[in-house]
Each structure stands twice: as structure tokens, then as C-alpha cells.
Amino acid sequence: MPVSVTLTDVRAARDLLDGVAVRTPMQSSRWLSELVGGPVLMKAENLQRTGSFKIRGAYVRMSELSAEERARGVVAASAGNHAQGVALAAQLLGIQARVYMPEGAPIPKLNATRGYGAEVVFHGSYLHEALAEAIAHAERTGAVLIHPYDHPAVVAGQATAGLEILEQAPEVRTVVVPLGGGGYAAGVALAVKEQCRAEGRPEPRVVAVQAEQAAAYPASLAAGHPVPLTQMKTMADGIAVGTPGEVPFAAIREYVDEVVTVSEESMSRAMVLLLERAKLVVEPAGAAAVAAVLDDPTRWATPAVTVLSGGNVDPLLMGKLIRHGMAAAGRYLQLRVLIPDVPGGLAELLQRLAEAGANVMDVAHERVSTQLHLDEVAVRLQLETRGAEHAEALVARLRDQSYDVRE
Structure with missing residues (x-):
């Protein structure tokens, strides 16, 4: 083509x-x-x-409709951005609009689409299912399909x-x-x-x-x-x-x-x-x-x-x-660290983490496991770091201090 x-x-x-x-x-x-x-x-x-950019294409497409086509209304399918573009363009041009959205479409996009005056109908789990229903609605009613990209x-x-x-x-x-x-x-x-x-x-x-x-x-x-x-x-x-x-x-x-x-x-x-x-x-x-x-x-x-x-x-x-x-940027780090099951063992680990500049967000003890010796405790930690390099340096520092660290 x-x-x-x-x-x-x-x-x-x-x-x-x-x-x-x-x-x-x-x-x-x-x-x-x-x-x-x-x-x-x-x-x-x-x-x-x-x-989003969608108002550009939606308005241009709808502005070329004849008076008879505008009277029949328009229909579209969208996960949200095209829906808003069609809804606003329809409002500006005085055209009735119906938009089919897949289930689970973002709530702000849904609310904005309705706020511009369009009718919203949920159909299917994915955009192609909503689009198929929009096409079927156009065939049933004579409404003009405003395709999100293929025109x-x-x-x-x-x-x-x-x-x-x-x-x-x-x-x-x-x-x-x-x-x-x-x-x-x-x-x-x-x-x-x-x-x-x-x-x-x-x-x-x-x-x-x-x-x-x-x-x-x-x-x-x-x-x-x-x-x-x-x-x-x-x-x-x-x-x-x-x-x-x-x-x-x-x-x-x-x-x-x-x-x-x-x-x-x-x-x-x-x-x-x-x-x-x-x-x-x-x-x-x-x-x-x-x-x-x-x-x-x-x-x-x-x-x-x-x-x-x-x-x-x-x-x-x-x-x-x-x-x-x-x-993904290494700002969160989850570790499993083995420490001696002695008084002050956890406090010492937390002190080491503080010295390394890590912020402890969550701590969980694991005392019973076939992978642990009788004198060991596993500590699961969720840490906030300054980035990937800091996270790598933190793990290396703990290992240098003889901790058994699993990421």
C-alpha cells in the first residue's frame, strides 16, 4: 500500500x-x-x-465530516488518550461521541473522557476487542468510526x-x-x-x-x-x-x-x-x-x-x-543476610548499614529453616540506596565484613 x-x-x-x-x-x-x-x-x-498528542489527529479527522455524518455521531475505541482526543474534538465540533474502552482503562482517562461529554462503554480486556465492538457499533448505527491511527x-x-x-x-x-x-x-x-x-x-x-x-x-x-x-x-x-x-x-x-x-x-x-x-x-x-x-x-x-x-x-x-x-535504577535493594543468633547481632548489622548510607525500609527475621545452622538467623532487608553503584558498594562492604549476603 x-x-x-x-x-x-x-x-x-x-x-x-x-x-x-x-x-x-x-x-x-x-x-x-x-x-x-x-x-x-x-x-x-x-x-x-x-x-497527549491525540487531539491533533482526532480533530482533523472529525472536521472533515459532512453535516449528515456529524448528525449520525462518532464512535471510537481507546485505552484513554484517543478517547479524550475524540471526546474533546466532538465537544468542539458539536458532535455526539461514544467511546469503547477496555476493562481496566486508567480512571483519570475515563473521567476526563466523560468530562468532555462523551459516552463511555467498557468492552473486552484489550484495545483490539474494544475496537472490534466500536466497528460493530458503527455498522449497526451508522456512526462514523474515528480510528485511533489507521486513517x-x-x-x-x-x-x-x-x-x-x-x-x-x-x-x-x-x-x-x-x-x-x-x-x-x-x-x-x-x-x-x-x-x-x-x-x-x-x-x-x-x-x-x-x-x-x-x-x-x-x-x-x-x-x-x-x-x-x-x-x-x-x-x-x-x-x-x-x-x-x-x-x-x-x-x-x-x-x-x-x-x-x-x-x-x-x-x-x-x-x-x-x-x-x-x-x-x-x-x-x-x-x-x-x-x-x-x-x-x-x-x-x-x-x-x-x-x-x-x-x-x-x-x-x-x-x-x-x-x-x-x-530498576538500583534505588531499592532486597537482601537476605545471615547473622549470628546472639544478642546485639541485628543491631550491629543495622549499624553497619547506617554507616554505609543505606536506609532500612523493612526488616524480617527468619529463624526456622533447613538452610540455617542452629546458631544463625536470616534477616531479610528492604533497603533504599542512592543508586546501582551505591547498592553494589554496599553489598561488597557487607561481604568484606564477613557477612553472608544473598541478593
């Missing part, structure tokens, strides 16, 4: 979105720049209206972010962007490459990033056509898509230079660092580009732009992700 979106379409979408979508800020990142060895910037799409107008709308990237970072050499179904990554890559060609300037390298447990594109690109995943499991609901869209697939094959994957631990760690160092709240999918940079800091030509695609995250999930990210 040929690429069905042109630079002219993208420029028209930009004009259409004037006053609707926010021109999101481009922030420099000193800590990422120091790590990479050159300028690294962050395109903060998490600060877009509705908390030329949606891709053109998302592509407007690519034009902004070039305007805000004209010397950019690498663009790193999250990838799910493909609408956003395809649009950004197309806009960046085609605009550079139109201006006769060097094209930046575009790298798209998927969650490794929901990565449909590597196999699809190898096969030359979209290949559905048989299973996926990731906390990054914003890019948890089992089958690439036909429209974005063509553009990604044409314009994206490389697709890489990142682990759950990498995304958690990136989220924590963005919160700590940049003071930005970013959801797991939105942190995927930064996670890729953190995984291999030496490979990126600079200036580089990492796209933070969304910031809609449940506060309860955020707490879990912060703990997960801190563990």
Missing part, C-alpha cells in the same frame, strides 16, 4: 489545528545531554490538550507535531518517537523527512520505540505487511497495539529509519527520571523514547529530540511505577 498522506495534507492540518491544539514546548535536558554527550531536547506532548486524516493531524519539531529544533539530527499502532510515529517521520526534502536540508534520522512486550512492528516490517501479535502484556497502554495500521505502516516503512524496543524496567526508570530531573509527569508510553536513549546513550547523533507523547497516568499506578522504576 503506498503512502496516502502528503506534506500538503500535513500543512493543511496545521492550519486547521490553529487555535485548537497547543504548540507544545520543546525543553532542553541537561541530564540527558550530559549522558549522551550532546544536546538532547524533549518535545513535551504530555502538555498538549487532553494530556490518512489522523496521520496528517499527528504529523503536525513533526513540523513543530523542525521549527523548534532546526538543527535536529535524530528524532526518537514512541510507536504503537503507528499513526503518530508515521506522521512525525513523514513530516520531518518531507519538510527537510522540500527545504533541501539534511534529513534527521527517525527512530521509533515500542514496548518489547507489545512490539508488532519489527515482525511486520520484516514480513512486509502488518502481522498481528498473538499476545502482549505491557504497562504502556498508550502503545499497546496488537496490529499495525495499514495507513501508518506504509509511512513507517518509507520514513522511519529504525524501530527499537524497550523493557518495562527501562520505561519505569525513564518515568522516575523525568519526574525527578525534568519535573514532568509522563505515562509509560510517553517515556518510551527517553527509555531508549537511556538504554544506549552513545548511539544518538545530536542534537536529538525525544518525544514525550503523553502524560495521562493514574496516581495509584504512578506510585507503583515509581517504586518499580526506583528498583
Whole structure:
């Protein structure tokens, strides 16, 4: 299938979105720049209206509907970000909207979608199940399906972010962007490459990033056509898509230079660092580009732009992700230490930990075990450290002091 979106379409979408979508800020990142060895910037799409880029494509798609189509209403399927984009666009355009969400969709995304006036219906456990029901609803009622990524107008709308990237970072050499179904990554890559060609300037390298447990594109690109995943499991609901869209697939094959994957631990760690160092709240999918940079800091030509695609995250999930990210970064350490079963044995161990600068969060005694001698006690510890190097030094120090330490 040929690429069905042109630079002219993208420029028209930009004009259409004037006053609707926010021109999101481009922030420099000193800590990422120091790590990479050159300028690294962050395109903060998490600060877009509705908390993600989705309003761009949803509004462009819905604005082209005829009066008769608008009267029939629209239907969409989303884990949350597209839902909010459709709901806000429908509100602005005076269109009735119904959104199907998978069970377990983040509560803030649910509440925001309803807050924009859309009807929300839960269906299935995964996005593809909700999407199938949305398609069925469109066939039953005549409502217009607003696909989250597989439509030329949606891709053109998302592509407007690519034009902004070039305007805000004209010397950019690498663009790193999250990838799910493909609408956003395809649009950004197309806009960046085609605009550079139109201006006769060097094209930046575009790298798209998927969650490794929901990565449909590597196999699809190898096969030359979209290949559905048989299973996926990731906390990054914003890019948890089992089958690439036909429209974005063509553009990604044409314009994206490389697709890489990142682990759950990498995304958690990136989220924590963005919160700590940049003071930005970013959801797991939105942190995927930064996670890729953190995984291999030496490979990126600079200036580089990492796209933070969304910031809609449940506060309860955020707490879990912060703990997960801190563990991935070596900030939490769990040890099992054998000590003599004598008065003061535990106190001495805790003193050693305090001297090493570790904060004890939890302590548990294990006195009865076939693995223990009669004069031994196992102490299970959960510690807070300053990072991976501190954790390694702490374990080495305990062993030097003749403690039997198991991680």
C-alpha cells in the first residue's frame, strides 16, 4: 500500500489545528545531554490538550465530516488518550461521541473522557476487542468510526507535531518517537523527512520505540505487511497495539529509519527520571523514547529530540511505577543476610548499614529453616540506596565484613 498522506495534507492540518491544539514546548535536558554527550531536547506532548498528542489527529479527522455524518455521531475505541482526543474534538465540533474502552482503562482517562461529554462503554480486556465492538457499533448505527491511527486524516493531524519539531529544533539530527499502532510515529517521520526534502536540508534520522512486550512492528516490517501479535502484556497502554495500521505502516516503512524496543524496567526508570530531573509527569508510553536513549546513550547523533507523547497516568499506578522504576535504577535493594543468633547481632548489622548510607525500609527475621545452622538467623532487608553503584558498594562492604549476603 503506498503512502496516502502528503506534506500538503500535513500543512493543511496545521492550519486547521490553529487555535485548537497547543504548540507544545520543546525543553532542553541537561541530564540527558550530559549522558549522551550532546544536546538532547524533549518535545513535551504530555502538555498538549487532553494530556497527549491525540487531539491533533482526532480533530482533523472529525472536521472533515459532512453535516449528515456529524448528525449520525462518532464512535471510537481507546485505552484513554484517543478517547479524550475524540471526546474533546466532538465537544468542539458539536458532535455526539461514544467511546469503547477496555476493562481496566486508567480512571483519570475515563473521567476526563466523560468530562468532555462523551459516552463511555467498557468492552473486552484489550484495545483490539474494544475496537472490534466500536466497528460493530458503527455498522449497526451508522456512526462514523474515528480510528485511533489507521486513517490518512489522523496521520496528517499527528504529523503536525513533526513540523513543530523542525521549527523548534532546526538543527535536529535524530528524532526518537514512541510507536504503537503507528499513526503518530508515521506522521512525525513523514513530516520531518518531507519538510527537510522540500527545504533541501539534511534529513534527521527517525527512530521509533515500542514496548518489547507489545512490539508488532519489527515482525511486520520484516514480513512486509502488518502481522498481528498473538499476545502482549505491557504497562504502556498508550502503545499497546496488537496490529499495525495499514495507513501508518506504509509511512513507517518509507520514513522511519529504525524501530527499537524497550523493557518495562527501562520505561519505569525513564518515568522516575523525568519526574525527578525534568519535573514532568509522563505515562509509560510517553517515556518510551527517553527509555531508549537511556538504554544506549552513545548511539544518538545530536542534537536529538525525544518525544514525550503523553502524560495521562493514574496516581495509584504512578506510585507503583515509581517504586518499580526506583528498583530498576538500583534505588531499592532486597537482601537476605545471615547473622549470628546472639544478642546485639541485628543491631550491629543495622549499624553497619547506617554507616554505609543505606536506609532500612523493612526488616524480617527468619529463624526456622533447613538452610540455617542452629546458631544463625536470616534477616531479610528492604533497603533504599542512592543508586546501582551505591547498592553494589554496599553489598561488597557487607561481604568484606564477613557477612553472608544473598541478593
